[in-house]
Amino acid sequence: GWLMGYTPSIAMGVWGGNNDNSKMARGAGGSSVAGPIWNAVMRQYLTGKPVEVFNGPAIPKLGKPALDGEIGNTQTLTIDRITGLLATDETPVRLREQKTYVTHHSILFYVDRQNITGPVPGVDSTDPQYSNWEAAVQDWVVRQMVELGETFVNEQPPTEFDDVHVARNIPDIRIEQPTDGNLGSRSFTVEARVSAHREISRVEVYVDGFYLGATGKSPYRINVTIPSFILAGERTLRVVAFDDVENEGTATASIQIPSGELGSVQIVDPRPGQIIVAKEPTYTIRVELDNPNLYQKIEYFVGPRTGGGSLVGVTVNPTKFIETQVWTLPGPGEYLISALLTLVETGETISAGNVLLEVEAAPPIAAVEVEI
Numbered sequence: 001g002w003l004m005g006y007t008p009s010i011a012m013g014v015w016g017g018n019n020d021n022s023k024m025a026r027g028a029g030g031s032s033v034a035g036p037i038w039n040a041v042m043r044q045y046l047t048g049k050p051v052e053v054f055n056g057p058a059i060p061k062l063g064k065p066a067l068d069g070e071i072g073n074t075q076t077l078t079i080d081r082i083t084g085l086l087a088t089d090e091t092p093v094r095l096r097e098q099k100t101y102v103t104h105h106s107i108l109f110y111v112d113r114q115n116i117t118g119p120v121p122g123v124d125s126t127d128p129q130y131s132n133w134e135a136a137v138q139d140w141v142v143r144q145m146v147e148l149g150e151t152f153v154n155e156q157p158p159t160e161f162d163d164v165h166v167a168r169n170i171p172d173i174r175i176e177q178p179t180d181g182n183l184g185s186r187s188f189t190v191e192a193r194v195s196a197h198r199e200i201s202r203v204e205v206y207v208d209g210f211y212l213g214a215t216g217k218s219p220y221r222i223n224v225t226i227p228s229f230i231l232a233g234e235r236t237l238r239v240v241a242f243d244d245v246e247n248e249g250t251a252t253a254s255i256q257i258p259s260g261e262l263g264s265v266q267i268v269d270p271r272p273g274q275i276i277v278a279k280e281p282t283y284t285i286r287v288e289l290d291n292p293n294l295y296q297k298i299e300y301f302v303g304p305r306t307g308g309g310s311l312v313g314v315t316v317n318p319t320k321f322i323e324t325q326v327w328t329l330p331g332p333g334e335y336l337i338s339a340l341l342t343l344v345e346t347g348e349t350i351s352a353g354n355v356l357l358e359v360e361a362a363p364p365i366a367a368v369e370v371e372i
Helices: 030-046 130-151
Strands: 002-006 011-015 073-080 096-103 172-177 187-195 200-207 210-215 220-225 233-243 248-257 265-269 275-278 282-289 295-303 310-316 322-328 333-343 349-361
Touching: 002 030, 011 030, 172 233, 172 248, 187 200, 187 233, 200 220, 210 220, 210 349, 265 333, 265 349, 282 295, 282 333, 295 322, 310 322
Parallel strands: 275 349
Antiparallel strands: 002 011, 073 096, 172 187, 187 220, 200 210, 200 233, 233 248, 265 282, 282 322, 295 310, 295 333, 333 349
C-alpha cells in the first residue's frame, strides 16, 4: 500500500507491505498501513516550521474557448437594429443594441497543435483530423437546437459594418410653412420640402421637444395644435424627416406662440424621450390639471409613434390636480402617449400633449448559486 503527500517544500512517499511478497492481511492498505507512518514523519519534520500555502497557477486567457474552459465562443457586440450589421458612429443611438453571439466549434477550429497559442486557424485548419472533429461538434449543435429550441444560442456574429446609416443618406429638409414666425393662432399648418437618397417614411413636428404630429404622405403637410401648457412666447419649431431605415434630417425655425384661451393641462409622467425599462408589468401615467372641476373626463391613448393610438383608460369627473392611469406595458418599441380632456361647460376637448417614449425589456435576472 502506498501513500504519497506533500507540502510546498517537501514531498514524501511511504510504502507498506510484506518484503517477501506475501499477501497482506485483510484491510491493510495505503491509508491504514502507510498513512500513520507518513503522518507521524511529516508532523515531526514540520514541527516549528512556518505554515505554508500553495499558490494557484496563473492561467492566462488565450481567447480560445477550448483552452479557456468555455463551451462556445461568446461575443457581445453593438449592432444596428435594422440591418443586423455592426454599429458605427453614424448609427443612430436609438437603433444601437447589444447582442450576444455564441458559436460552437471543435478544439481544432481554435488551436493549431504545432502552435497552440498562435493564431486561430478556423475553417482554414490543415489538421488532418479537423473535418472529423468539426463534423461531430456541428452534429451536436443540430441536436441541441432541436432539443432546446431558442434557448440554445448558435449564431455567427456579423463582420460587416452598418452601411445604410451614413452621411450621404441623411434626408435634406426645409420648412416652407409657416413662413412668418409670428403665429396668429395655436393651430396652424406645417409644410416641409424633403429630398433623400432613400424613400421617406414620415415627417414629424415638435415644439420645444413635444411631439405634435406626423405624416407619411407627400406633400408633407401636418395640421398641428400647440398644447395649452406650452406658454406663449418664442419657441423652437423642429421638423424631422425619416427615411425607410430611420436616417433623420432636421430643420428648425423660431416661432412666436400666442396666448391660449383654454385651461392648462399636461402629461407630466412619463416625459418626452424617456426610456421605460419594463422591470414591472405596468407604468403609471400622470396628467396635471390646472382645475379638476373644469373637466368631465380624461381619455388616455397609447399607440405607435406614427399615430392611431388605442384607448387605454378613462378618468370620469376628475377630482385631483394630478390624475393617474395604470398602463400595462407592451413589448419593446417606441410608443406615443396622449391624453384628451373634455370640458364640462362646452364639451370641447383639449390635448394634454403627446409624449414619445421607448419601452425596453428588463435585463435578465442573474442566476445565484446556493450551496446546500
